[in-house]
Amino acid sequence: MDFNLTNFLEKQISMKYVAYFIGACLGVKFGSFILRSAIKKVKILIQKSKVRKFIQKRNQDLKNLIIPTPNLSQDIINKVLNSDITQLKKMLEEKIVKSVDLVNIFSQRVQKHGIEFGIVTHLKYEEAIEAAKECDKLRKENSPLCSLPLFGIPISMKETFDEKGYPATIGSIFRLDHIPKEDGFCVKLLKSGGAIPFLRTNVPQAAMIYESVNDVYGRVLNPWDKTKYAGGSSGGEGAAVAARMSPGGMGSDIGGSIRIPAAMCGVYGFKPTAQRTIMSGHTFYSKAFNGQKTVLCASGPICKSVDDLILFFRQLSDPQYLQKFKLHERDPFFPTQQINETELSNNKKQRRFGYFKTLKSFDCTLANQRAVEIAVEKLRAQGHQLVEVDLPDVDSIKNGFIQFLLSDSFQGIYDLLSQEDTVKEYLMIDIFASTPPLIKRFLSVLFYMLGEKSFAELLPQTNRLQVEELNKLQYKIGQLQQDYLRLFDDHEIEAIICPSFGAPALPHSSSLDSTPVCLYTFIWNYLNFPCGVLPVTKVQKEEQHFNNSRIKELPAKRVDFYMKQNTEGLPVNVQVVAPPFKEETCLNVMKILDDEIQFYKHNSYPELK
Structure with a gap:
């Protein structure tokens, strides 16, 4: 079998560029995610500062x-x-x-x-x-x-x-x-x-x-x-x-x-x-x-x-x-x-x-x-x-x-709160809403094995309808x-x-x-x-x-x-x-x-x- 070194190198070089391109795309996506998260955090900090001033004025007005x-x-x-x-x-x-x-x-x-x-x-x-x-x-x-x-x-x-x-x-x-x-x-x-x-x-x-x-x-x-x-x-x-x-x-x-x-x-x-x-x-x-x-x-x-x-x-x-x-x-x-x-x-x-x-x-x-x-x-x-x-x-x-509450993966509420984090009391709802269905199936089986039947039965009801x-x-x-x-x-x-x-x-x-x-x-x-x-x-x-x-x-x-x-x-x-x-x-x-x-x-x- 003839081995053509030139064709082999060209093929390897082209694959290398494909890998570079994929890596660059992933890097941009990850970087943009980090940037968006940072911008969101900054916006929240700025807004919370505005809220503090608003509440201080509300409190002072009430006191006065x-x-x-x-x-x-x-x-x-x-x-x-x-x-x-x-x-x-x-x-x-x-x-x-x-x-x-x-x-x-x-x-x-x-x-x-x-x-x-x-x-x-x-x-x-x-x-x-x-x-x-x-x-x-x-x-x-x-x-x-x-x-x-x-x-x-x-x-x-x-x-x-x-x-x-x-x-x-x-x-x-x-x-x-x-x-x-x-x-x-x-x-x-x-x-x-x-x-x-x-x-x-x-x-x-x-x-x-x-x-x-x-x-x-x-x-x-x-x-x-x-x-x-x-x-x-x-x-x-x-x-x-x-x-x-x-x-x-x-x-x-x-x-x-x-x-x-x-x-x-x-x-x-x-x-x-x-x-x-x-x-x-x-x-x-x-x-x-x-x-x-x-x-x-x-x-x-x-x-x-x-x-x-x-x-x-x-x-x-x-x-x-x-x-x-x-x-x-x-x-x-x-x-x-x-x-x-x-x-x-x-x-x-x-x-x-x-x-x-x-x-x-x-x-x-x-x-x-x-x-x-x-x-x-x-x-x-x-x-x-x-x-x-x-x-x-x-x-x-x-x-x-529960199906009704999460029928839209809580999107109706997330639209309202799109620019801010939810308070910790929403933690369980956030988890149910954001966890992919495949992982929920796995967790449901796990909860059954652990004796947590209620959680096991609840998880399948929390998927988007x-x-x-x-x-x-x-x-x-x-x-x-x-x-x-x-x-x-x-x-x-x-x-x-x-x-x-x-x-x-x-x-x-x-x-x-x-x-x-x-x-x-x-x-x-x-x-x-x-x-x-x-x-x-x-x-x-x-x-x-x-x-x-x-x-x-x-x-x-x-x-x-x-x-x-x-x-x-x-x-x-x-x-x-x-x-x-x-x-x-x-x-x-x-x-x-x-x-x-x-x-x-x-x-x-x-x-x-």
Whole structure:
């Protein structure tokens, strides 16, 4: 065989150049990655510096506010702070106080404690006091407007609602300049009912975890215990009401974001059926997030009583108030229906309700189970029938909700946070979203071998979904809704009494490794059933553990560890659930329970230490 040295060398030289080219491409790609990362870090540092200046100015402005102390006795001031909105309305009607007094009393408390507890994003004092003066003037004139549900009452708003002139950051450092030029519809609707929005409250970064912490306004501390979380995403709202910085306000809920903070802080929260609430005016996140329709977000109140939840429900849902606005403002595709006054005030005897104390998929703590037992016994004592029910196909709901959450690999949220890093509480979601499917399969097998069955089953549910897969998921939701309606029919029950959450408030950052506790709330978002929570009891000394868990895996071990971190005395709520569009039934049953339990007749609001 002839050997041609020239051809061989030419061939080797050409291969060498190919290798050089590939190496150069890889070097450029790696270098550009390093450069982009460095530029991102520099941008974050610059923006964080801007945030620090912004917060320093916010803090100084709040400190410099001159808020006069009302010419009232300390007893009256204390009564105002402890009263719900229904009681405050009576005090206004009886001319014991004026709206100006209410704004001043609550604003002073925000000024004193709001920053320390991470609750306040902005105090809208100047415009609130002017609105209060106008309300007092109209009351002197006996204006018919005084009969509006929230007339002259200062309320708080979750920071995710657009309000003219105030940033809606959603906890993102790069949204300081996102300042609406007009109020969102929800704020307009509440103002049309006489309410005075005076306080904006803190949320988690991107408002998609159940701990309220971000790099703009910091972390919300639970008024009952600073070492515990206040819940999320309406954490600032729950904490504000429990800390008596606000008599009541608005939150939103896509996985428990109203009910979790209300439960963690021992107050009242209500999530309607999504189509019976107005989300117009809830700030824009991203096209991917705002465009999804698989699991719908709902807006609703967090308050000090069921009576107050009903006041908000009237203002937010009654057609007589909604029809004052143009179609494009109130969203014509959300049907309005008359409030069923008969059902709202239903006092029939021997009604029939369902209940469950815990779920096999992930047990709730003994304190949460005991709260259900208390509620059930109160209803039985009134002559009602209570039947224990087993929820169908809970694992499908658990897996389906995770599929929904990560169906776009969390891209809707990453679009919002494209220029910044996520807070550490997002770590598990980040891992699930970014890990390639092949590696997830390997990890799933590994977790099975290690005895972590829950993680092993969860991992395959976290892949990005194709369109046909998402359609199948939506079809499955429809089937599950029918199964749960059949549960109501088969047992002939009007509502279900159940745990509000898997545990009471746990230490900060514990959501990293104890996420199954939120199963008890997101079930009802997935199915789109109305539900609300109310305080019933407190954690007892002997309940500070999770030894009752039937699952002996990492999340259960972590809940046990966290429950032992001084949880005695924390509030524990129960949840009431009704079929879709039966908000009146849900509120009515909550009212029946609350009248019997009267948590705050036997307990004081937390002292701020």
